[in-house]
Amino acid sequence: MRAFGGNLFAGVCINLPYNPGWGRSQETYGEETYQIGQMGAALVRGVQDEDVMACVKHFAFNQMENARFKVSVTCDQRTEKEVFLPHFKDCLDAGAASVMSSYNRYNGVHCGHNRYLLRQVLKDEWDFDGFVMSDFCWGVKDTVEAANGGQDMEMLWTQHFGPKLVKAVEDGFVPMEYIDEAALRIIRTILAFDKDHKEYDMSVVACPEHIAVAKEAAEKSITLLKNEGVLPLCKEKTKKLALIGKLANEAVIGDHGSSWVRPPYVVTPKEGLEKYNQNCQVEWNDGSDLESAKKLAAEADAVVFVVGYTHDDEGEYVSAEENTNYTGSVGGDRKFSLGLHEDEIQLLKEVGPVNPKSTAVLIGGNTIMMTPWYDSVNSVIMAYYPGMEGGTALAEILYGDVNPSGKLPYVVPVSEKDLPQVDWEATDQYYEYYHGYTRLEKKGIKPLLPYGFGLSYTNFAFSDVSAQKQEDQVLVSVKVKNTGDRDGDEVVQVYVGFENSAVDRPVKQLRGFKRVSLKAGEEKQVEIPVSLEKLKWYDPVCREWKLENMEYTIYTGSSSANEDLITTSIQL
Structure with a gap:
């Protein structure tokens, strides 16, 4: 960012996907409030350690893309405080310099001039001392309401601030003290990051160290979801590999909206596999002709399908209907289905069973329904949008040079009906307390794949779990052996279980996680702190957070599924 001459990174997107069809899910970290908060806070610290201001967005309740300019979101107080706002506070507690308001309305009021959100919650309750900026282009709708509501800066060009704001102050509609406050917040923050800031030149962009980080990120995130003895592939025995699917030969790295990145190159799955094993004939087929795909699959030693989404299927959406300054439309929500395209489903169902060594690699930013074709292939990998080195990382994982360790940041249900339903073109949307894995667990519905799930080429055992209260936290200790x-x-x-609660609470919720590296046969004692603040519930009657005096169940393991967890308990 500094190499390009910038001083602010507006890429800390931490909105929680109420339904995984939200088009910009790929920009955030998953469905779990706690996880989003921890990952977002880490990004804030990393950005600001380089003397760049981090801007957290979109505040708040921005979980619908196509209707973002018109929808008004409502929910009850517990849902607001416990589900949709905590991750924002986590990022502010990490020192975030700026917050971006969202386009949508909350309780009928535009978030860009929502006094309750911007002044009462953000600046008063949370003591946020940075500045608020509007979402880019059309994030402010009214001069007086925005300034009085707590908006500090209109982006990207002046439509309602500037001369209109000067006149509003002169006419007595906006107090001068609000202008002084906004100016102070902006200038104070900019100066704090501008003084003696680190200097970089363009040579650092896509330098070898950054390329290595991009590859590492792909290696650690790619998630093995199913493996019936197929993976890893044997380099010596795989002389002919069938690579099927149009995305196998495309540079697919995500959205073409505001999060669009333009690396100097992208390693496609085809390029990655060809380079990794040069003694193997990698034959690509786009999958459009099922008979030719079947013939290729039957002749190959192994088959890898690459299927999923591109920026045309999901991403930021701007419609010409809303704004005459824009003449096209891209991305948007997955309004009609969370599954693969029908031709890809047919491809997997008909060609997958042809070869006993078949792997489906999924490209996408959130939950992809798998039920229709899951039994047609022998292994499944979720690659997400793996970035510029994605093809390299994928090849190394398929062949076993890298042991997969990614975990699903969302649940994969058997049916879409198990998830909260959303009218993606609605003008009014109510958000319930439960979504994702907490909803399925509360209803007693078994998912196809649980939240937090991910396989490895090795096995891990958990034992001797304990939990002790230490001042403002519970310290969970567990032995993990490879x-x-x-x-x-x-x-x-x-995870912490609340089955003894006197109020309606989730069966259990993620409250801590840690990545651990273990050599074959190695065992480590792992300690994970759980903040007592994260065990409280919000009492809307008393308007305060409360820690219940009861026994809490502590679950520790490799996913949210009970069979992957061991338990202990603690009285608080």
Whole structure:
């Protein structure tokens, strides 16, 4: 950012996908409030350690893309405080310099001039001392309401501030003290980051160190979801590899909206596999002709399908209907289905069973329904949008040079009906308390794949879990052993159960996690702190957070599924 001459990074997107069809899910970290907050806070610290202001967005309740300019969101107080706002506070507690308001309305009021959100919650309750900026282009609708509501800066060009704001002050509609406050917040923050800031030149952009980080990010995030003895592939025995699907030969790295990145190159799956094993004939087929795909699959030693989405299917959406300054439309919500395209489903169902060594690699930013074709292939990998080195990382994982260690940041249900339903073109939308894995667990519905799930080429065992109260936290300790014959990473997850609660609460919620590297046969004692603040519930009658005096169940393991967890308990 500094190399390009910038001083602010407006890329800390931490909106929570109420339904995974939200087009910009790929920009955030998953469905779990706690996880989003921890990952977002880490990004804030990393950005600001380089003397760049981090802007957290979109505040708040921005979980619908196509209707974002018109929808008004409502929810009850507990849902607001416990589900949709905590991750924003986590990022502010990490020191975020700026907050971007969202386009949508909350309780009928535009978030860009919502006094309750911007002044009462953000600046008063949370003591935020940075500045608020509007969402870019059309984020402010009214001069007086925005200034009085707590908006500090209109982006990207002046439509309602500037001369209109001067006149509003002169006419007595906006107090001068609000202008002084906004100016102070902006100038104070900019100066704090501008003084003696680090200097970089353009040579650091896509330098070898950054390329290595891009590759590492892909390696650690790609998630193995199913493996019936197919993976890893044997380099010596795989002489002919069938690579099927149009996305296998395309540079697909995500949205073409405001989060669009333009690296100097992108390694496609085809390029990555060809380079990795040069003694293997990688034959690509786009999958449009099922008979030719079947013939290729039957002749190959193994088959890899690459299917999923591109920026045309999901991403930021701007419609010409809303703004005459824009003449096209891209991305948007997955309004009609969370599944693959029909031709890809047919491809997997008909060609997958042809070869006993078949792997489906999924490209996309959130939950992709798998039920229709899941049994037609022998292994499944979620690659997400793996970035510029994605093809390299994918090849290394398929062949076992890298042991997969990613975990699903969302649940994959058997049916879309198990998830909260959203009218993607609505003008009014009510958000319920439960969504994602907490909804399925509360209803007793078993998912196809649980939240936090991800396989490895080795195995891990958990034992001797304990929990002790230490001042303002519970310290969870557990032994983790690599019981297999390969080195690997495990993401140790801690969930807290509230079955003894006097109020309606989730069955359990993620409240801690840590990545641990273990050599084959190695065992480590892992400690994960759980903040007592994260165990409280919000009492809307008393308008305060409360820690219940009761016994809490502590679950520790490799996913949210009960069979992957061991338990202990603690009285608080």
